[in-house]
Amino acid sequence: MIDISTRYPISELSDHVGEEVVLTGWVAVARKQKAVQFIVLREGSDLVQLVNERDKDPLLAQLIDDLHLESVIAIKGVVEADPRIKLNGMEIRISELEILSVAEDIPIGKDAGLDVRLDWRFLDLRSPKNQLLMRVQTLVEQGFRDYCIDHGMVEINSPKLMPSPSESRSELFEVKYFDRKAYLAQSPQFYKQMGIAAGLPGVFETGPVFRANPSFTSRHDTEFTSVDIEIPWVSSHETVMNFEERLLHLILNRVQERFGEQIMNQYQVPVVVPELPFPRVTHAEAMKMVLADGYEIPRSDGDLDPEAERRLARIIKEQTGHEFVFVTDYPSGVRPFYHMRDPQNSELTRSFDLLWKGIEITTGAQREHRYDVLRNQIIEKGLDPEGLASYLDFFRFGCPPHGGFGLGLTRVLMLLLGESNVREVTYLYRGPNRLTP
RNA sequence: GGACCUGUGGUGCAGCUUGGAGUGCACGCCGGCCUGUCAAGCCGGAGGUCGCGGGUUCAAAUCCCGUCAGGUCCGCCA
Numbered sequence: 001m002i003d004i005s006t007r008y009p010i011s012e013l014s015d016h017v018g019e020e021v022v023l024t025g026w027v028a029v030a031r032k033q034k035a036v037q038f039i040v041l042r043e044g045s046d047l048v049q050l051v052n053e054r055d056k057d058p059l060l061a062q063l064i065d066d067l068h069l070e071s072v073i074a075i076k077g078v079v080e081a082d083p084r085i086k087l088n089g090m091e092i093r094i095s096e097l098e099i100l101s102v103a104e105d106i107p108i109g110k111d112a113g114l115d116v117r118l119d120w121r122f123l124d125l126r127s128p129k130n131q132l133l134m135r136v137q138t139l140v141e142q143g144f145r146d147y148c149i150d151h152g153m154v155e156i157n158s159p160k161l162m163p164s165p166s167e168s169r170s171e172l173f174e175v176k177y178f179d180r181k182a183y184l185a186q187s188p189q190f191y192k193q194m195g196i197a198a199g200l201p202g203v204f205e206t207g208p209v210f211r212a213n214p215s216f217t218s219r220h221d222t223e224f225t226s227v228d229i230e231i232p233w234v235s236s237h238e239t240v241m242n243f244e245e246r247l248l249h250l251i252l253n254r255v256q257e258r259f260g261e262q263i264m265n266q267y268q269v270p271v272v273v274p275e276l277p278f279p280r281v282t283h284a285e286a287m288k289m290v291l292a293d294g295y296e297i298p299r300s301d302g303d304l305d306p307e308a309e310r311r312l313a314r315i316i317k318e319q320t321g322h323e324f325v326f327v328t329d330y331p332s333g334v335r336p337f338y339h340m341r342d343p344q345n346s347e348l349t350r351s352f353d354l355l356w357k358g359i360e361i362t363t364g365a366q367r368e369h370r371y372d373v374l375r376n377q378i379i380e381k382g383l384d385p386e387g388l389a390s391y392l393d394f395f396r397f398g399c400p401p402h403g404g405f406g407l408g409l410t411r412v413l414m415l416l417l418g419e420s421n422v423r424e425v426t427y428l429y430r431g432p433n434r435l436t437p
Numbered sequence: 438g439g440a441c442c443u444g445u446g447g448u449g450c451a452g453c454u455u456g457g458a459g460u461g462c463a464c465g466c467c468g469g470c471c472u473g474u475c476a477a478g479c480c481g482g483a484g485g486u487c488g489c490g491g492g493u494u495c496a497a498a499u500c501c502c503g504u505c506a507g508g509u510c511c512g513c514c515a
Contacts, residue, residue: 033478034471049475069465086475109448109464110476115507116448171513187515213513214438226515299512306511353515360515408515433507 002074002098010046013090017081023092024074026126030067037064040087045128045262049091050075063097070103114423121428121437129266133425136259137413141206143251144227153202158191160184160208164387173212184210187406190391192230193367196402197394204229206409214432218421219359219411223430230404237350237366240403241326244354244362245278255416269418278324279316286312286327303334313358328352337377339365356415364405371395
């Protein structure tokens with residue numbers, strides 16, 4: 001029996017050349033020749049070559065001949081540096097090998113398409129590329145959390161079961177809740193604003209949100225992790241954008257330092273740390289820029305469509321070299337009732353979207369915190385203030401001016417890693433056509 | 438919800454336009470060979486209801502209709 005409690009991670013092997021070590025992992029490759037056998041052992045993103053000369057240990061040789069790819073093994077052996085070896089210039093001379101878990105034939109190849117890989121996601125996640133993805137995701141969330149805590153904010157975990165349709169019924173999943181109906185939260189919007197009314201020093205949350213829209217695109221899912229924030233004492237949406245650009249700067253800076261090289265190796269994309277401040281254009285300016293670019297937006301509600309957003313991003317990139325752009329001051333007609341109106345022009349809102357590489361990753365705004373104004377905006381939008389009574393209560397007993405935003409984690413990861421689909425970067429993707437595994 | 442596209446051994450594809458025997462390629466699998474390989478190499482082998490149903494035809498993976506499954510873009514949105 002090999003004592004696996006004494007194992008080393010493959011990544012630390014270079015500190016143990018000449019020593020006997022215990023390693024564990026998956027059989028990634030087995031090259032069985034007449035005189036000598038090689039195994040490539042994989043653990044996480046790391047690989048190392050193992051070697052055995054047949055004539056020195058026929059029993060071990062037989063064991064290796066019968067090994068299946070992806071079986072889990074523990075080995076004991078001496079770390080030897082050898083410049084002939086392309087894989088990090090080192091290998092382990094096996095003295096003992098133990099099969100901990102036998103793998104059947106793997107049902108997906110490394111060239112398997114996305115849909116099949118998602119069917120076998122736990123096998124797909126074993127790839128060094130996806131192991132890196134999960135570590136990058138963790139670092140992104142940690143950066144978010146650190147930044148918010150450093151700014152004196154508190155973390156909330158708001159309920160995902162909601163009693164009423166509130167914002168818009170169409171987006172919501174309905175669930176049975178004992179003898180009545182409940183709805184899965186499509187955003188923590190109301191609950192994080194409640195935190196402001198509660199006098200908390202700013203709130204943040206990373207958690208699941210649910211969207212019942214049957215959206216068939218590469219950037220939508222029905223359940224995803226939303227990174228949410230709400231800040232008190234903002235003087236305008238500029239305060240919120242200021243917060244967000246610094247947050248993203250910190251996160252991307254950390255990702256670049258920690259994983260930049262590995263991301264380049266695995267995903268062939270550089271991690272670009274964005275300069276501060278991010279470019280800003282008003283919605284009206286953006287519309288003009290896109291029109292001047294020769295594109296007439298087909299939709300009639302006055303908002304930008306995805307093609308317009310891609311073109312805008314391209315123009316901003318050409319003019320400033322920047323991959324991000326805040327589009328600000330959206331018309332009130334395309335924004336929800338709780339966005340604060342521009343005091344100079346009630347047709348506009350103190351709101352923004354953040355585009356990265358032409359894709360929306362954030363919607364944010366200063367919120368309307370004045371009860372009477374908010375109530376009027378609800379009525380203006382054709383909604384029933386009665387149905388929003390408990391939300392409106394937040395603003396009846398003293399609520400600071402505030403603002404915030406929501407950031408789609410899967411979209412950030414997709415763009416960060418240069419992937420073309422959120423399904424690639426979601427631990428377990430949920431969409432209109434996928435509820436498994 | 439709308440438009441378009443795709444379903445062929447375990448995986449990824451080609452074959453379809455112009456119908457003619459399940460034909461081919463790469464990976465994987467099984468067996469054999471093999472001077473230290475390194476995405477090893479060489480030889481051989483197994484593995485298929487061409488998504489499903491109907492139609493046209495002497496003959497359908499191929500053409501037509503339907504259906505199911507998936508995808509891309511749009512709408513919705515982060």
